Amino acid sequence: MQQRPECAYMLDKLRDDLPRHLKYHTLGHTLDVYSRAEVIAQQEGLTGRMLELLLVAAVYHDAGYLYQRVKHEDRSCEIAREVLPHYGYPAEDVEEICRIIMATQLPQNPNSLAEQIICDADLDYLGRDDFFTTGKELYYEMLHDGVVANENEWDAIQVEFLEGHHFFTPTNITLRSEKKQQNLNQLRAKIQP
Numbered sequence: 001m002q003q004r005p006e007c008a009y010m011l012d013k014l015r016d017d018l019p020r021h022l023k024y025h026t027l028g029h030t031l032d033v034y035s036r037a038e039v040i041a042q043q044e045g046l047t048g049r050m051l052e053l054l055l056v057a058a059v060y061h062d063a064g065y066l067y068q069r070v071k072h073e074d075r076s077c078e079i080a081r082e083v084l085p086h087y088g089y090p091a092e093d094v095e096e097i098c099r100i101i102m103a104t105q106l107p108q109n110p111n112s113l114a115e116q117i118i119c120d121a122d123l124d125y126l127g128r129d130d131f132f133t134t135g136k137e138l139y140y141e142m143l144h145d146g147v148v149a150n151e152n153e154w155d156a157i158q159v160e161f162l163e164g165h166h167f168f169t170p171t172n173i174t175l176r177s178e179k180k181q182q183n184l185n186q187l188r189a190k191i192q193p
Helices: 005-017 027-044 048-060 072-087 091-102 113-122 131-144 151-164 170-190
Strands: none
Touching (some): 027 113, 027 170, 048 072, 113 170, 131 151, 131 170
16 A cells, blocks of 8 residues: 555554444455455556545545444545645545545445445455455444344345445456355355244
8 A cells, every 4th residue: 555644644543543342444444445446446447646536535435433333424524624635635636535435325326437446345345255254343343333133133134235235347246246146145044034
């Protein structure tokens, strides 16, 4: 990861200040989204200034979790609007970063290639081998916040989510769809009546 000062600042904040009960929305998740966004962007041919804005958005996309879970994307944009002008970002670039961040809000509805890339990067794990271990971390967060009561309820929510989810970029459609289907099939078999 290229260490731009605006990114280093936020990564330090995430490392030091995220609530300790967060097991999924961690610095590790942000670094994973950044890394996947970089790879997908390369495959999709996104370059130049838009690539730079995408990668800054990846670093800031869950910054709102420093303060809140509900509508954290809105708070992430507030943070970006507060911080990024101090690093020389003009208002139009900050607003583009915020559009990219807001694309990660569920249900995802990206309007540009950069938005499609961050959506796929954010949920990349759905089609990976670490789906169950990563999902367990999210389960613990949801359990802590009272969103789910037990693992069966969580598994049912995941099945419904996976059934309604689709990747947006040709890269992730090709790379992750088959494994995502396998993960879904495994989840369905796991659910207890």
